[in-house]
Amino acid sequence: MKFDENSKILIVGLGLIGGTYARALTEKGYEVGAIDVDEKAIEYALSKGWIKSGQTQVDKDYVGKFDVIVFAVYPHVFIDWIEKYQSFIKDGALVTDVTGVKGSVVYMVQKLLRSDVEFVGAHPMAGREVSGVEHANPAIFKGANYIVVPTDKNTSEGIEACKALGKELGFAKISVLTPEQHDEMAGFLSHLTHCIAVSLMVCKDSTHLASYTGDSFRDLTRIAKINDDMWSELFLLNKDELIAQMNLFEEHFDALKKCIETDDRDSIREMMRISTARRRVFDKDAKEKQ
Amino acid sequence: MKFDENSKILIVGLGLIGGTYARALTEKGYEVGAIDVDEKAIEYALSKGWIKSGQTQVDKDYVGKFDVIVFAVYPHVFIDWIEKYQSFIKDGALVTDVTGVKGSVVYMVQKLLRSDVEFVGAHPMAGREVSGVEHANPAIFKGANYIVVPTDKNTSEGIEACKALGKELGFAKISVLTPEQHDEMAGFLSHLTHCIAVSLMVCKDSTHLASYTGDSFRDLTRIAKINDDMWSELFLLNKDELIAQMNLFEEHFDALKKCIETDDRDSIREMMRISTARRRVFDKDAKEKQ
Numbered sequence: 221m222k223f224d225e226n227s228k229i230l231i232v233g234l235g236l237i238g239g240t241y242a243r244a245l246t247e248k249g250y251e252v253g254a255i256d257v258d259e260k261a262i263e264y265a266l267s268k269g270w271i272k273s274g275q276t277q278v279d280k281d282y283v284g285k286f287d288v289i290v291f292a293v294y295p296h297v298f299i300d301w302i303e304k305y306q307s308f309i310k311d312g313a314l315v316t317d318v319t320g321v322k323g324s325v326v327y328m329v330q331k332l333l334r335s336d337v338e339f340v341g342a343h344p345m346a347g348r349e350v351s352g353v354e355h356a357n358p359a360i361f362k363g364a365n366y367i368v369v370p371t372d373k374n375t376s377e378g379i380e381a382c383k384a385l386g387k388e389l390g391f392a393k394i395s396v397l398t399p400e401q402h403d404e405m406a407g408f409l410s411h412l413t414h415c416i417a418v419s420l421m422v423c424k425d426s427t428h429l430a431s432y433t434g435d436s437f438r439d440l441t442r443i444a445k446i447n448d449d450m451w452s453e454l455f456l457l458n459k460d461e462l463i464a465q466m467n468l469f470e471e472h473f474d475a476l477k478k479c480i481e482t483d484d485r486d487s488i489r490e491m492m493r494i495s496t497a498r499r500r501v502f503d504k505d506a507k508e509k510q
Numbered sequence: 511m512k513f514d515e516n517s518k519i520l521i522v523g524l525g526l527i528g529g530t531y532a533r534a535l536t537e538k539g540y541e542v543g544a545i546d547v548d549e550k551a552i553e554y555a556l557s558k559g560w561i562k563s564g565q566t567q568v569d570k571d572y573v574g575k576f577d578v579i580v581f582a583v584y585p586h587v588f589i590d591w592i593e594k595y596q597s598f599i600k601d602g603a604l605v606t607d608v609t610g611v612k613g614s615v616v617y618m619v620q621k622l623l624r625s626d627v628e629f630v631g632a633h634p635m636a637g638r639e640v641s642g643v644e645h646a647n648p649a650i651f652k653g654a655n656y657i658v659v660p661t662d663k664n665t666s667e668g669i670e671a672c673k674a675l676g677k678e679l680g681f682a683k684i685s686v687l688t689p690e691q692h693d694e695m696a697g698f699l700s701h702l703t704h705c706i707a708v709s710l711m712v713c714k715d716s717t718h719l720a721s722y723t724g725d726s727f728r729d730l731t732r733i734a735k736i737n738d739d740m741w742s743e744l745f746l747l748n749k750d751e752l753i754a755q756m757n758l759f760e761e762h763f764d765a766l767k768k769c770i771e772t773d774d775r776d777s778i779r780e781m782m783r784i785s786t787a788r789r790r791v792f793d794k795d796a797k798e799k800q
Binding site: 345346347364365367393395397405408409410412413414415416417418419420421422423424425426427429430431432433434436437438439440441442443444445446448449451452453455456459462463466467468469470471472473474475476477480481483485488489491492493494495496498499500501502503 | 635636637654655657683685687695698699700702703704705706707708709710711712713714715716717719720721722723724726727728729730731732733734735736738739741742743745746749752753756757758759760761762763764765766767770771773775778779781782783784785786788789790791792793
């Protein structure tokens with residue numbers, strides 16, 4: 221297990237995130253290769269110089285060259301790949317991923333994987349409402365968080381290597397969480413918010429309102445443009461946690477509704493004061509402009 | 511009823527929006543005066559040259575000088591003012607406002623007001639998460655919508671004068687809605703979204719999560735920093751419409767939850783596809799960058 225300036229890095233899945241890993245690491249001087257079923261994605265990244273080599277097939281000799289393999293594919297594709305092709309991976313290689321759910325992925329992959337290859341889960345908390353390698357841009361990692369999600373099967377060497385990768389990618393903050401902590405956090409901050417945004421767009425045909433809207437509605441629904449294939453998989457893989465977070469949200473939304481129904485202005489104002497105080501912490505943290 | 515380049519304009523309430531009206535109209539060459547209980551607000555605007563005169567008291571001779579009066583105060587303050595001081599208003603003056611609810615304000619004010627003074631309701635759909643005249647800046651009106659909300663008591667001359675004011679203020683789009691249409695639109699686009707943002711911040715102490723959050727949670731809760739005094743008044747003044755919109759949202763949020771609980775991936779994906787298609791219209795409309 222090692223990760224240093226001579227490490228050769230393979231990206232499996234050359235979309236927005238995989239492409240951004242490739243571009244960032246190539247710019248840092250690493251030798252980067254890629255596998256993607258889409259030949260155009262490979263050709264595009266080659267033409268930009270973001271990868272040194274690329275393949276559309278999973279080839280034993282090609283895979284075996286790399287010291288670090290990053291999976292930037294859907295969770296089920298990642299698990300299938302490990303089941304089918306793990307024998308191709310070099311002895312002592314580091315395997316990591318970018319998956320937005322951890323509990324239902326990390327334990328499974330660690331159980332499946334050969335003992336001489338270490339898998340350390342990671343979640344780069346960055347993205348855009350567009351997909352595809354052509355939008356790859358390391359700027360999306362600046363100011364963002366990179367979360368390493370180890371289990372007790374991981375070595376401190378492996379965890380440090382995964383952290384070092386996050387640093388090389390340009391993330392502002394590297395954190396460590398357990399799979400359970402990660403999924404609670406992602407369930408609340410990411411999956412719940414996407415459920416809210418989707419529900420808000422679905423609940424009526426508001427397109428005729430587009431010309432009346434201020435920033436509030438636009439902000440709340442920016443993430444309602446969503447990759448249904450990927451996000452439906454994430455939602456279901458984090459189902460129990462997400463349902464718990466949805467229930468929690470509904471409980472408080474109902475409490476506010478009850479206050480409005482009963483003209484309980486004091487309680488409405490108290491909720492707003494709590495909300496204002498808590499939200500300020502996020503401003504401070506993000507150094508948002510006033 | 512007239513509004514032309516010689517109109518003298520009085521702003522009642524020199525906060526963020528009133529201050530921005532004052533600044534924008536002074537820059538356009540109008541003579542602008544202001545009344546605000548806070549002497550510092552008046553002094554600030556005078557020192558910046560955003561008003562030509564200002565008072566902290568409601569003075570008969572002062573009020574009587576103006577051809578147009580804009581109320582940029584809380585709804586109950588506006589109604590109280592009309593009850594107490596309407597005799598001070600010049601014959602034939604135009605009265606307008608910036609209030610975010612219309613049904614419970616417009617009819618009441620029109621009922622109270624002398625017949626020789628015309629009130630045309632308006633709602634400038636612009637704002638920021640800060641308050642106070644010191645943040646007044648006509649840039650917030652650029653690209654924003656100005657909604658004129660007449661009733662059958664209004665004259666076409668009054669409506670045109672109110673529209674012309676919106677144009678002079680620099681709004682990108684001037685629309686006309688009935689009070690009922692306005693309140694349904696505001697209930698959905700603005701009041702409901704603020705309820706969601708507040709509920710999301712209140713539902714758990716998420717401050718320890720600040721360092722993990724991506725843009726989604728920040729976007730959804732930007733408006734959770736909220737002026738509790740003003741917004742609790744707006745919520746209650748638009749209570750019936752807001753409760754209807756909250757119920758509508760909950761119905762669809764529950765439907766999504768049910769799909770997740772029952773692993774009904776096809777239905778989740780269908781909701782996401784509807785949401786994505788509808789949200790694209792808002793992008794196009796706002797010419798958001800991809």
